[in-house]
Amino acid sequence: MAANVTLRDHMAHLGLTQEELARRMNAVLEQLEGRPSDVSARTVRNLLSGSTRRPNGRTRVALEAVFGCPASDLGFSSSASSSGDEQVRRRTFLAVAGGSAVAATPAGHRRLGQSDIDRYNREHLALTDDAAVLGGTRGVESKAVQLAARIHESLDSADSSGRVRRQMYLLAAGVTCLAASAAIDASAPLRARAHLGNALTLAGLAHDSASAFRAWDHLMLTSSQRENHAEAATGADVMKRSSLARRDPSYASLGHMRHANALARLGESKESLRALALAEQAYGKAGSPSAPAWISFYHRAEFDALSSYVWTALGEHERAESCLHRTLAVLPDGAVRDRGLYTAHLSLAQARQGEAELACATARRAHALAPPGSRRTTNTLVRTRQVLTALGTRAPEVMSWIEEARTWN
Structure with a gap:
């Protein structure tokens, strides 16, 4: 019984512990099934140890949603007919999350290019404008999930260069964060966390630290909504210590601001005021012209x-x-x-x-x-x-x- 080294490497790439992977899988399944799920750290240990070589349908769906790839790419065996099943399961998850069916696009030889990126980006910007006006409606959230699903379908059904794939993953990460933001505004933190697990995966595939930072920022907000201020403080600490925050004062300021908020709610007044002062100091140095559009809210x-x-x-x-x-x-x-x-x-x-x-x-x-x-x-x-x-x-x-x-x- 050989250990699943491939799954271990994917977890290490995203910085996931066994407990965190179990939590993200449960969030995915709760969104899909409408009830709490029971994936535990022991489930993950069995997947890592190799004692579970062929995870059942719901476990496979959750794994694929968290990592953004087929279970076969995570080191699991599959039957000869499971390749099509894997596609169906991924589309089913995205369809349920979005509230409507997502049509499958047959495979072809079309090649994705800059025009596809521009087209999807225009839709993303229009949805962002809607969110600023409409708030956290399920309509905004569902449209964002559906747009992310269509980006996935394009990647599955067409050829593309490495640069274009990274840009498409980056767009999908931003759109998924937008879905999470709508869920946060609707005071639905568990739904938001399911989106953000996917967003972190997509940010990793895009090799984009700014998108990962954005997902961490939203995760911190879901912790606050659940009154778990210790977790929020830990998440904010990750933000302000990130390499991106060390390079760019806008991100450093936001990280310190989130940390100040969490510390204040934990009753740590002196530490909170110190963090607030650091946020002010960093904000005074902000204004990077190369910062991505999403942080312009700050x-x-x-x-x-x-x-x-x-x-x-x-x-x-x-x-x-x-x-x-x-x-x-x-x-x-x-x-x-x-x-x-x-x-x-x-x-x-x-x-x-x-x-x-x-x-x-x-x-x-x-x-x-x-x-x-x-x-x-x-x-x-x-x-x-x-x-x-x-x-x-x-x-x-x-x-x-x-x-x-x-x-x-």
Whole structure:
């Protein structure tokens, strides 16, 4: 019984432990099957040791989704007829994740080129614009997954150079991160983590450290949504220590900012303030003209908004409010979802300072601005309602807003 060295090497390339691989496989299967799965570290040990040479259908699907390649490329044996089955399983996973069937493209001799990259990139940019306006709707998430599936199909059905393949993998990674971002905005962290497992794989295939950094950034956000702030702090530490963060101050600043937020929520005030100062220092050196488009979200308005989250976690609500006013004053007009979200956080900061009437007026404005897909905005307004309820004010306008907001749970 020989050990599966190929699987071990693939895991090492992505930096996966046995526990992490099991977690990613479970996330994939939960998305596919709609219920919690039971892949364990022991399952992975059996795959590595060689005692499992031919994983069953669901295990094979999860492995292929995590690593982005057929199980036969991971060192597993297959029957003579399994090659077609592997394609069907991969397409089935992508179809279920996207919410609709993905048509298979018959193999041919067409060669992928720059025009294909440009075409898919235009679709990616259009979806990015939709996400900025619509928020985390399942429509945006599903379209992103379907686009990633079509990119995969193109790679499966046509010839291409190494450069073009890397660019296609890079696009697929960005599109999959966009799907994860929509899931995060919809407060669906488990769904987002399944997308991000795929995104990390694709970033590895593209040999692109910026895409991997983006996936780590989103993974840190899913940890925060699950209130696992120790995990979020660990993820942020990976970000700020990455080689990319050492080279580019934009990435260093974002890593320190995420770390400051997680540390604040763990009650480590001194360390959090130090991280926030490092984020500010690095941001002052940022502005690399070669930075990819996705990190352009981290402009001054976003920096101040993320700073407000740190101050909120530290109980400094007046400082948080000041940051949010600065954010809203310079936020780009097209950032509809962000304007609704940050206005909601502004209402929460005002409520926590006892400014009940002002918080209500701000909350009404936030609710009018918020796109229906942004569950994060709705959840923030729910917290505003809870704070105002606890204040016990009997002002008619406050009581009226509290009753109205009860329908937003």
